[in-house]
Amino acid sequence: MQAVGKLSKYIKPYILFAIIAPIMMIVEVSMDLLQPTILQHIIDDGIAENDTVFILRSFGLMIITSLIGLIGGIGCSIYASRTAVNFSTDLRHDLYETITYFSNSSKDKFTLGKLVTNLTSDIEMLQRALTMLLKIFVRGPMMFIGAIVIVFITARELFPIxxxxxxxxxxxxxxxxxxxxxxxxxxxxxxxxVNTKVQENLAGIRVIKAYNRKNHQIDQFTDINTQLMKRSMSADQIIGVLAPLTMFVVNMGIVAALWMGAIKVDNNTLQVGVILAFINYLMMVMQGLMSSSMVLVQLARAVPSAERIVEVLEEKIEFTNPSVPESHKIQGSVSFENVSFSYLKGTESVLKNISFHVNAGETVGILGMTGSGKSTLVKMIPRLFDVDSGVIKIDGIPIGQYGLEHLRQSIGFAPQKATLFSKTIAENLQYGKSEATEQQILQALQASNAREFVDRLEAGTEHVLTQGATNLSGGQRQRLAMARAFIRKPNILVLDDVTSAVDSISEKAIQQAIDEQFAGATKFIVSSKISSVRHANQILLMDDGKIIAKGTHEQLLKTSELYNEMAKTQAEKGVTLSE
Incomplete structure (x- = not known):
C-alpha cells in the first residue's frame, strides 16, 4: 500500500473533483435509502387506510427523491471520471518521461514487454480502481450501514435476521x-x-520466417497463452462463485423474513409494508457488500500495478546533473582516458583501458573485427552508456558535466541499425532538427545520397514509412538515418557502420559530401572497410575491446600486421583501398 500512497500526489491537482464526486454519491445513496421507507408508508398508511391524497403525495415524494438521486449519480460519475482520467494521464506522462531517461541496463532490467504493460494495462488498472473508489466505495459502505441502521429503527422485529x-x-x-x-x-x-513474447516475435518476424520457425513460435506462444488462460480462468471463477453464493444467502434471509413476518402479521404485531421495506433493505445490504467487495478486488489488482509503476519511477537515473552552462558551445575535441565499460556489472569489460585524443575538426576511423567494441565505443560519446572507469572529455570537460540535451544537441549520431519511425520522411529527418526547412531537408538528403530515391517516390519527402520502415530497402534506411544526422550540422558527427548496405558509388558520394559539408566537425566513422576510413586523420584498430594500433593509413600499413592482413584480404575481395 506504500506504492499507492506514493502515487497519491497525482490526485492532488484534482482534489476538488475527488471531493465533489463522493459528496454527489452520498446524495444519491441518501435518496435510495429513503425509497423503501416511503414505500412502506404508502402500503401501511396509504393503501391500508384508503388515503388517496397520502398515496399521491408519497408517490410525488418518490419521484422527487429519484430525480435528486439521478442528479447525484450523474454528478458523481462526471467528477470521478475527471479525477481518474487526469490522474492516469499525468502518471502515464511521468512514467514515459522516466523511461526515456533509462540507460540500456535499466531497460534490460525491466524488459520492454513489462514497460509496455506499465504504460498500458497497469495504468488502466489504476484508473479503473480510482474511478470505483470515488464512486462505488462510497456507495457500498454507506448503503450497507444506512440499511442496517434503518432496519434497526423501523423493523427491529426482523433485525435478528x-x-x-x-x-x-x-x-x-x-x-x-x-x-x-x-x-x-x-x-x-x-x-x-505475453507482451514480451509478442513484441519479440513481431520485431523478429522476418528471421522467424527465414528459418521456418513459425510453427515453433506459435507453439511457444500457445503455451504462454494457455498459461494466461488458466490463471485468468481461476481468478474469474473465484469472482464468479461470489455473486451466486451471496445471492443464495440473501434469498435465505428473504425466506426467513417472509416466514417470521407472516407470523407477526398474523399476530397483528407487524405491518405488511415493514416486511417489504425489510426485503428491500436486505437487498441493499447485499448490494453494499457486493459493490464494496468489487472495489476491494479492483484495489487488490491495482496494488501490484502501483508497486510495479513506482518501481519504474524510482529507478535510479544513472546520468548525473550537469554543471556546464548550456551557453558553452561545444567545439568538438574528444579525449578518452583509460575508459573501461561492461554491459553487466561483474562481467568481462567490452572496452578495456581505451585512451586516445581527437582534435576538433579531425576525422577518426574505427576499424576492427566483429565484437571488437567499435560500436560500443562511439555510443559512449553521446552518453548512451556511461563508463565504468576512466573519463571521456569533450573540449577538456568530462561529458558527465554536460546536460544530456545540450550534449546530444551538438552530436549527429547515425547508429548501426537504422531506426526510423512510422511517419513521413520529412518528419523522420526533423527528429534531427525539429525546425528544419524543406530546403534543409533536401540538402541533407542530397548529402546522404538519398535524394535520388526520395525524388522517385510519388509523395517525395511526404512519403509515409511503415513501422520499422519495411517499405524501404536496407541501404535506403541507412541513407535516411545519415540524412537525419547531417541535418543538424553538428560539431561532432558519429557514423556507426552506416554504409554497410550502401553500394560503393553511393558511399563515395557520401564521403565527398561529408568532406565538403562537415570539414569543421569532428567525425567518428566506424566501418569494416578500410576504404571508408583510409583518409582519416587517425585510425583506431580495435580487437577484443582494446586499441591495438592507431595512426594514419600509411602508418598502420607499416606498423600493424593485422591492418596489413585486413588490407590484403579486402584487396583480394575487390575492395578498392585507393582513389
Whole structure:
C-alpha cells in the first residue's frame, strides 16, 4: 500500500473533483435509502387506510427523491471520471518521461514487454480502481450501514435476521476478495510474459520466417497463452462463485423474513409494508457488500500495478546533473582516458583501458573485427552508456558535466541499425532538427545520397514509412538515418557502420559530401572497410575491446600486421583501398 500512497500526489491537482464526486454519491445513496421507507408508508398508511391524497403525495415524494438521486449519480460519475482520467494521464506522462531517461541496463532490467504493460494495462488498472473508489466505495459502505441502521429503527422485529445474514456475507466477501487478489497478481505476471513474447516475435518476424520457425513460435506462444488462460480462468471463477453464493444467502434471509413476518402479521404485531421495506433493505445490504467487495478486488489488482509503476519511477537515473552552462558551445575535441565499460556489472569489460585524443575538426576511423567494441565505443560519446572507469572529455570537460540535451544537441549520431519511425520522411529527418526547412531537408538528403530515391517516390519527402520502415530497402534506411544526422550540422558527427548496405558509388558520394559539408566537425566513422576510413586523420584498430594500433593509413600499413592482413584480404575481395 506504500506504492499507492506514493502515487497519491497525482490526485492532488484534482482534489476538488475527488471531493465533489463522493459528496454527489452520498446524495444519491441518501435518496435510495429513503425509497423503501416511503414505500412502506404508502402500503401501511396509504393503501391500508384508503388515503388517496397520502398515496399521491408519497408517490410525488418518490419521484422527487429519484430525480435528486439521478442528479447525484450523474454528478458523481462526471467528477470521478475527471479525477481518474487526469490522474492516469499525468502518471502515464511521468512514467514515459522516466523511461526515456533509462540507460540500456535499466531497460534490460525491466524488459520492454513489462514497460509496455506499465504504460498500458497497469495504468488502466489504476484508473479503473480510482474511478470505483470515488464512486462505488462510497456507495457500498454507506448503503450497507444506512440499511442496517434503518432496519434497526423501523423493523427491529426482523433485525435478528440481519445479525445472521450480514456476518456470513462479510466472511464470503473477505475470503473471496483476498483469494482473487492473489490470483490476479499472478495473472499480471503472465501478461508481462505475453507482451514480451509478442513484441519479440513481431520485431523478429522476418528471421522467424527465414528459418521456418513459425510453427515453433506459435507453439511457444500457445503455451504462454494457455498459461494466461488458466490463471485468468481461476481468478474469474473465484469472482464468479461470489455473486451466486451471496445471492443464495440473501434469498435465505428473504425466506426467513417472509416466514417470521407472516407470523407477526398474523399476530397483528407487524405491518405488511415493514416486511417489504425489510426485503428491500436486505437487498441493499447485499448490494453494499457486493459493490464494496468489487472495489476491494479492483484495489487488490491495482496494488501490484502501483508497486510495479513506482518501481519504474524510482529507478535510479544513472546520468548525473550537469554543471556546464548550456551557453558553452561545444567545439568538438574528444579525449578518452583509460575508459573501461561492461554491459553487466561483474562481467568481462567490452572496452578495456581505451585512451586516445581527437582534435576538433579531425576525422577518426574505427576499424576492427566483429565484437571488437567499435560500436560500443562511439555510443559512449553521446552518453548512451556511461563508463565504468576512466573519463571521456569533450573540449577538456568530462561529458558527465554536460546536460544530456545540450550534449546530444551538438552530436549527429547515425547508429548501426537504422531506426526510423512510422511517419513521413520529412518528419523522420526533423527528429534531427525539429525546425528544419524543406530546403534543409533536401540538402541533407542530397548529402546522404538519398535524394535520388526520395525524388522517385510519388509523395517525395511526404512519403509515409511503415513501422520499422519495411517499405524501404536496407541501404535506403541507412541513407535516411545519415540524412537525419547531417541535418543538424553538428560539431561532432558519429557514423556507426552506416554504409554497410550502401553500394560503393553511393558511399563515395557520401564521403565527398561529408568532406565538403562537415570539414569543421569532428567525425567518428566506424566501418569494416578500410576504404571508408583510409583518409582519416587517425585510425583506431580495435580487437577484443582494446586499441591495438592507431595512426594514419600509411602508418598502420607499416606498423600493424593485422591492418596489413585486413588490407590484403579486402584487396583480394575487390575492395578498392585507393582513389
Amino acid at each position: 440481519l445479525m445472521v445474514v450480514v456476518p456470513i456475507l462479510a466472511f464470503c466477501m473477505y475470503y473471496f476478495t483476498a483469494l482473487s487478489g492473489k490470483l490476479f497478481h499472478k495473472v499480471q505476471l503472465v501478461v508481462d510474459v
